Amino acid sequence: MTQQLPQVPPIEMTEPELAGVRNFRDVGGLPTTDGRTVRAGRLFRSGHLAHATAADAAFLDSLGLHTVFDFRNQADRKVEGADVELPGVRNVNIPLNDPADGKEFWKLVRGGDIAQLREILGDGKAAANMSDSYRKMVVERTAEHSRILHAMAEDSLPALMHCAAGKDRAGLSIAITLLALGVERAAIEADYVKSNEPHRRYKVRRSSTAPDAMSPEVMELLGPLFDARVEYLRGAFETIEATWGSVDAYLAQGLKLAPETRERLRERLLTEV
Numbered sequence: 140m141t142q143q144l145p146q147v148p149p150i151e152m153t154e155p156e157l158a159g160v161r162n163f164r165d166v167g168g169l170p171t172t173d174g175r176t177v178r179a180g181r182l183f184r185s186g187h188l189a190h191a192t193a194a195d196a197a198f199l200d201s202l203g204l205h206t207v208f209d210f211r212n213q214a215d216r217k218v219e220g221a222d223v224e225l226p227g228v229r230n231v232n233i234p235l236n237d238p239a240d241g242k243e244f245w246k247l248v249r250g251g252d253i254a255q256l257r258e259i260l261g262d263g264k265a266a267a268n269m270s271d272s273y274r275k276m277v278v279e280r281t282a283e284h285s286r287i288l289h290a291m292a293e294d295s296l297p298a299l300m301h302c303a304a305g306k307d308r309a310g311l312s313i314a315i316t317l318l319a320l321g322v323e324r325a326a327i328e329a330d331y332v333k334s335n336e337p338h339r340r341y342k343v344r345r346s347s348t349a350p351d352a353m354s355p356e357v358m359e360l361l362g363p364l365f366d367a368r369v370e371y372l373r374g375a376f377e378t379i380e381a382t383w384g385s386v387d388a389y390l391a392q393g394l395k396l397a398p399e400t401r402e403r404l405r406e407r408l409l410t411e412v
Contacts, residue, residue: 157198160191164183164185174412177410180297188301196223202299205295205297206229206296209230210233268363272307273311277375285393285394289396291404315394318390332367
């Protein structure tokens with residue numbers, strides 16, 4: 140028998156001002172195509188938790204989380220550190236890209252001079268690289284996204300998903316979850332681009348000591364890497380359509396999500412009709 144969870148009416152959540160956790164939000168309240176909404180207090184997203192303060196940790200503890208999904212790779216965790224430990228919360232690390240993937244590229248991003256950056260990022264190359272990474276994640280990480288959805292359908296809620304900035308890997312994983320729930324496409328995109336709000340954005344850090352290291356031109360060249368551009372997410376959606384033919388086929392064939400599992404996920408994360 141499917142477990143019937145208590146029904147929680149959608150509420151407007153007062154977003155906390157966390158000192159050491161960037162880009163936190165509850166995705167509750169987003170509308171579905173069949174008139175339901177995502178329940179508040181069930182699914183959260185953010186940047187990494189490694190720098191959470193004691194007050195941040197106390198707030199996160201108050202959410203009653205079952206699982207934190209950490210999509211960072213080993214290289215990220217080496218630089219930023221492990222997440223803070225929350226009592227009774229399961230932390231599941233599911234890297235969504237190879238630790239060595241793009242290593243030289245990011246080395247240039249952080250320390251390269253302006254001529255190098257023009258070469259690798261100019262003339263639309265930065266945005267194209269970001270779009271390509273989203274398209275690749277959809278095709279190459281079906282096993283990981285399948286694991287996430289199956290876990291939430293069983294016992295992993297309330298859950299928080301995060302990567303480093305909470306923008307790309309977490310953004311795409313949240314979007315895929317919302318697709319499985321039948322959330323309206325416009326609402327998925329609107330939640331995704333919230334990561335562009337000034338207080339949510341990941342801070343650009345450069346190790347270069349050149350006089351022009353943080354010049355307006357350098358910031359313009361780096362901008363596409365730190366933006367949540369709707370065309371990146373739409374590229375992923377287009378790849379789903381091109382590869383599987385439809386979202387339903389992607390969920391069933393790509394993510395191996397059986398109809399009963401998808402329905403259980405919807406029962407656990409959505410309000411009643």
